[in-house]
Amino acid sequence: MCRTRAVLDIVGDKWALLVVRTLRDGPLRFTELKRAIDGISQRMLTVTLRDLERDGLLTRTVFNVMPPHVSYELTPMGLTLREAAAPLLEWSVAHLPAIDAARSDYDGRG
Amino acid sequence: MCRTRAVLDIVGDKWALLVVRTLRDGPLRFTELKRAIDGISQRMLTVTLRDLERDGLLTRTVFNVMPPHVSYELTPMGLTLREAAAPLLEWSVAHLPAIDAARSDYDGRG
Numbered sequence: 168m169c170r171t172r173a174v175l176d177i178v179g180d181k182w183a184l185l186v187v188r189t190l191r192d193g194p195l196r197f198t199e200l201k202r203a204i205d206g207i208s209q210r211m212l213t214v215t216l217r218d219l220e221r222d223g224l225l226t227r228t229v230f231n232v233m234p235p236h237v238s239y240e241l242t243p244m245g246l247t248l249r250e251a252a253a254p255l256l257e258w259s260v261a262h263l264p265a266i267d268a269a270r271s272d273y274d275g276r277g
Numbered sequence: 278m279c280r281t282r283a284v285l286d287i288v289g290d291k292w293a294l295l296v297v298r299t300l301r302d303g304p305l306r307f308t309e310l311k312r313a314i315d316g317i318s319q320r321m322l323t324v325t326l327r328d329l330e331r332d333g334l335l336t337r338t339v340f341n342v343m344p345p346h347v348s349y350e351l352t353p354m355g356l357t358l359r360e361a362a363a364p365l366l367e368w369s370v371a372h373l374p375a376i377d378a379a380r381s382d383y384d385g386r387g
Contacts, residue, residue: 269333
């Protein structure tokens with residue numbers, strides 16, 4: 168349990184899951200990621216990308232062209248995380264109405 | 278994407294996933310949950326249980342016996358979350374060595 172918790176510090180993180188999901192179709196630049204992930208701050212995206220790179224889940228490639236840019240891409244291990252996280256993400260979308268209803272019910276009780 | 282994020286505030290949370298996982302085999306009391314989830318504080322467990330109850334994912338039952346106690350149990354919707362989160366939890370356990378290795382490698386670079 169303790170070691171599972173150590174990994175969940177990474178993958179049981181909303182922003183990490185959203186970054187991995189957003190990179191599912193191929194590499195993206197920082198600005199593209201920022202635009203695609205609603206509500207993420209510049210700093211939170213920077214920290215999340217660095218953690219995912221450190222964990223071996225994505226690679227960061229610097230292109231020395233004009234203008235220079237940086238691209239992020241899932242590693243093979245990152246792709247397996249994307250697969251493993253997919254059911255949870257799908258569940259989230261499917262159950263949002265039921266959760267909204269449960270919250271209204273709960274908040275309406277005395 | 279925005280609505281997924283709203284649900285991930287709940288389920289993309291390490292402690293919530295660990296509580297749901299710990300309740301997979303049936304109802305448990307607060308003290309049993311606290312003992313089973315390594316490192317969770319009294320306050321964090323209280324908040325996590327209340328959020329999961331509010332979201333309709335578990336029920337809280339008070340037993341007016343001596344001594345009185347409170348029991349927590351997954352709802353049918355909570356059980357479907359447990360199913361959806363299982364691949365991510367299994368992935369976490371399976372990939373912990375690879376992630377540890379990636380971190381050592383990353384931290385060892387200049």
